[in-house]
Amino acid sequence: MIDAGAVIAQLRATEGRSGGRREAWRDPWAAERERLDELARATVSDVVIERDAFANTWYVLGGESEETILVHSHSDCVPGGGWLDGILGVHAGLGVLAALAREPRRPRTVAVVDWADEEGTRFGRSLMGSSAATGALSAEELADLTAEDGAAAREVVSGYGFDVAALGTPSPRLADVVAATELHIEQGPALERQGRSVGAVSGCLGVRRRRIAFAGTAGHAGALAMADRQDPVRAAATFIAAICQRAEDVSGLATVGRVQSEPMIATAVAARCELTLDLRHRELGPLDALAERARALAESSRCPATIVDLYRQEPVRFDPDLVQAAAAAAGGSGEPLVSGPLHDSAALAQADIPTVMLFVPSIGGISHTRAEDTAEDDLAAGIKSLHKLVSALTNRS
């Protein structure tokens, strides 16, 4: 049996120490990872702890076979984020590992992985640790990433044990993985609306993320007729309104999380307006059409637009057998969900590793803010379902 209450207590203790401050490649995140190591050593007999070349932590419990069941998630969070996104899956994984360590036999090896930088808030690149581990992140891509403050990703991550020279070579332990599982909060309203405590997940929406800057001609707010202006804020506003409406019309998602004019002067037409655009859709065709539409809208503006691709992720379908097993572990009722948010599981699935996820409800569908929450009973149900799923997979061989 797994002690779900102990896992939840660890989550609350983490929240007290580092809540909302565990942005990847920052010291509070690194300090919390040291605490996770201590926790694993204290609660999991015979655990082997390794950092791979990409700052991912592996907590390995050997089995009779080297075939490995992966239980993974991430300990980083967005700045000012909630107490469950990512870290729930890491603590639940360590709880599963502790429970399995008490079993008399273990046909397969089980590994809990805490991926480095799932959120991608600092450098605009999600799933960095897991993508590096599968070989999907190239040294060239990393070399292009910089933070808002100008810091080069390459230099920052090196300071946290990330070996840039190893990019392109998958983490060796991944070769033994026969099934990958991840427990996460839903970050949407579906489970809550359906009154379910746990749900299996059959895939993830695809993503196209870009930075777009409109350049205008700065001038006095009282000069130049509207028709004669090149106002980058008006251009950005027209663009945002149009692409949001188009996303709504095609059952996709368009999010402009960042928008800012330059210089910030109330009495002057701005010189520039920069924004990020995050587009998602469950089908590849409509996703690409939406992204193409965004490009056409930006490029047809009267203000010249600069478009930089930040991130792309194809829509992902998880392994059908594992989805069935996860649904069984979750109690069997209800259709599998499609994840709107992106997860490390998508990076694994795209590397042809059989993958599945379990979701627990998010109260009000809210996440990425301090208000993020899940009912204690639902958390316990999710942790128990993960244990059931991993136990079944571990004993399959």
Next chain:
Amino acid sequence: MIDAGAVIAQLRATEGRSGGRREAWRDPWAAERERLDELARATVSDVVIERDAFANTWYVLGGESEETILVHSHSDCVPGGGWLDGILGVHAGLGVLAALAREPRRPRTVAVVDWADEEGTRFGRSLMGSSAATGALSAEELADLTAEDGAAAREVVSGYGFDVAALGTPSPRLADVVAATELHIEQGPALERQGRSVGAVSGCLGVRRRRIAFAGTAGHAGALAMADRQDPVRAAATFIAAICQRAEDVSGLATVGRVQSEPMIATAVAARCELTLDLRHRELGPLDALAERARALAESSRCPATIVDLYRQEPVRFDPDLVQAAAAAAGGSGEPLVSGPLHDSAALAQADIPTVMLFVPSIGGISHTRAEDTAEDDLAAGIKSLHKLVSALTNRS
């Protein structure tokens, strides 16, 4: 005769010392004002220099009568602004004063005034010094003003010699003013398009300036269907696009110089989006209708809007006799202009002081940026026209 070349040389020297950095209530601005005092003492015989209670500098050249002709402008500029906005009128005024000091007699008194904080960039309140001098700025209004960094206007301005307790009492010397003149760059394209070097100005557009914040429900960029979201960036964008189009349709101006989402996360629906809206029109009725339309648009958004009035200025008509005199001094050709930008002259006209302005062209209509410029011949023509106008007014009695 006035030495226009010497005035232009002083402008270039000012640009070399403090170009783009003379935001009001900052030390580079205060230091430049000390240099203006030195210049006045060095070039104008018998000049009397006074700071009034509101940090405005008066350079007074006594005449046979206490009836005073005002020649005024401002030495502050927007951050990163150009070399002429405001400071042209101060240097031209001191040049006029130096020329008049060399005349054998002066029937009327002439005063050059450098108003404190015309631009209003730090506290969002334009024409602060001139409005304080006329009694239009109340202590209550000042008490409500804060900078972006939270600094209270009341405390900051006190550090620069502004006597908050004196608000409500007009500057004594204003009572003797029988005519007020101001030379300024146009900050628009009309004179350039018409091929004119100088133009008289018959009034200013009215202004309504507000800060508007849309509050949303933050959440993950991959969660919640578009129709279920409260996205404050989409709300702001829809608002901006609509009010800009409406302003264009009614021959008014709408400028959103500042817009910013919070928190700035590419992968999350924002919690809030704040902007400034500056509306202008030459007629009161259409201006109020535009402002009302903006309020209705903001209040009908699915994201709750908070609206704070920052500034209002009724459309202003200058004194018809003075407009005629200014047109004659400018060479007599062409219709008088209506100013889009706001000027201290508007504050004086609203205090029933007979007022007029002269404009010189802005190359490309550009101002409030480092690219702001006027051809040297046009500057000289403007300075000479101001001298001609002030000489005529001084000798009228």
